[in-house]
Amino acid sequence: MKKYDEVTINPNTGWKSMTEAGKMYARGNSESFLTGDWRTMTPVWDSTKCIHCLQCWAICPDMSIEVEGGKLTGFDYDHCKGCGMCSKECPVGAIKME
Template structure:
């Protein structure tokens, strides 16, 4: 957050905010943690995963973390728990379980 040009928080005053609500920081949607919308949670079974990355393709929130062409985990800060990734997995590598 500190690298933002304008740091918009719930306490930002009218003198600090941007004209017309203009968003001047590209990609600042990342600052908004949508992970707490989740009631169901995707879980990864590494042993069954073929790293086909179709889960990455279908994820609407860019919450599948990939490194060097391999699945490495979920971005639980932003995953809303829609379950699309678990539904499409053909290898049983993704389970969908209730949040505790």
């Protein structure tokens, strides 16, 4: 039996190898969990409306708003859970949930 901090969980991991309730016991591995799999709603960005205020970036609980050079460039759909907070926060309606 592996120690919890040695367990690596990936999409092919069987249930017998999972940690209890999918708990993570090692640091810095949250990126390996593709939480975007859970998403039922997807944020869709209209770049023509965006004023790059980055309020969506500040509020996203999953750090899934991608920014380069101080401007929004897109979304990390591998980790966005589709909570819709970015869409609610956007002052110009540049993000629609679909």
